[in-house]
Amino acid sequence: MTKTITFNELRNIKDRLPEGSMRKISKELNLNVETVRNYFGGVNYREGKSIGVHVEQGPNGGIVELDDTTILECAFRILDEA
Structure with missing residues (x-):
């Protein structure tokens, strides 16, 4: 799922x-x-990949399009657990 x-x-x-x-997500x-x-x-x-x-580029640091939202999820x- 793509997200902007x-x-x-x-x-x-x-x-x-x-x-x-970061380590928890990576594991x-x-x-x-x-x-x-x-x-x-x-x-x-x-060390890592993209x-x-x-x-x-743009306002608020620019727009980021995420091809896969698994890490974000x-x-x-x-954050919900914290």
Whole structure:
């Protein structure tokens, strides 16, 4: 499922996650932790991958189109549990 969100909204979600959430998501989805960080705006492509995140410059950090919302859904679930 594709979702469009502003970059600032995506970073806000990441910033609200409890410590250890990136590792929790990476373990649950069997992904490299740097890949999960890259999903939320990180840029460590030597250790992690880019997975379906497309950024277009604009207000509020620009528009981000997410090809797959699985990581975002995990983040929302963690926020709901916190």
